[in-house]
Amino acid sequence: MALFKRTPAGKPGEWxxxxxxxxxxxxxxCRAADRMGPYGTREEAGHAMETARERNEQWREDPRWKDD
Structure with missing residues (x-):
């Protein structure tokens, strides 16, 4: 049994x-390894996976990162 219970860091109002x-x-x-954020609004957090996909695509298409 753990002597101290670890609680996730964060503040109310962060999504x-x-x-x-x-x-x-x-x-x-939930623990930090299992979450994305913080986001300013609930709506932004709800679109986290879509935002990540868009940013990944931008990174893949960025000519500065292409190894030709």
Missing amino acids: YYCLKHQVVEEGPE
Whole structure:
């Protein structure tokens, strides 16, 4: 049994997207390795996966990162 319970760091009003449970959380509720954020609004957190896909695509298409 652990002497101290570790709680996720964060503040109320910060929004996160939990990758493990695939839900938006306020506060954070899950560990850092399982979440994306913080985001300023619940809506932004809800679009976390879409934002990540768009940024990954931009990175793939960036000529500065192409190894030809």
